[in-house]
Amino acid sequence: MAKGATIPTRVTADVAAAATSVAQAENRTTTEQINYWLRIGMQVERSASTENRQILAVATGDAQFATLNPQEREVAHAVIDARIAQRAAAVRLGATVRRSGQTTVSIDDDGHLVELTPDGTRRLL
Secondary structure (H helix, E strand, C coil): CCCCCCCCCCCCHHHHHHHHHHHCCCCCCHHHHHHHHHHHHHHHHHCCCHHHHHHHHHHCCCCCHHHCCHHHHHHHHHHHHHHHHHHHHHCCHHHHHHHCCCCEEEECCCCCEEEECCCCCEEEC
């Protein structure tokens, strides 16, 4: 792909909102901010430094936070938060629970609570 070429992609709303809120102060567009963060993340994961390996070991549960200094702990927490957000975005917990026969409550696009029953009935609360 040619340098500077783009392809359509989706990002979660929380990432887009965070990028938008930071982008202006950094004199970037939202897309430029997301790309900037992406490149930082790629470099962290590609880095073979002992420090980064230790941070990733803590983030995956293979080492203890006590082995990190305060700045490394912040990075490890950020990695963990990003992984949690990624997994949470991929899981359809409500649908899984409803298949087991339980009623769930969700928030619709307008911010209203909605009760969802296993048979597919929706009721505004």
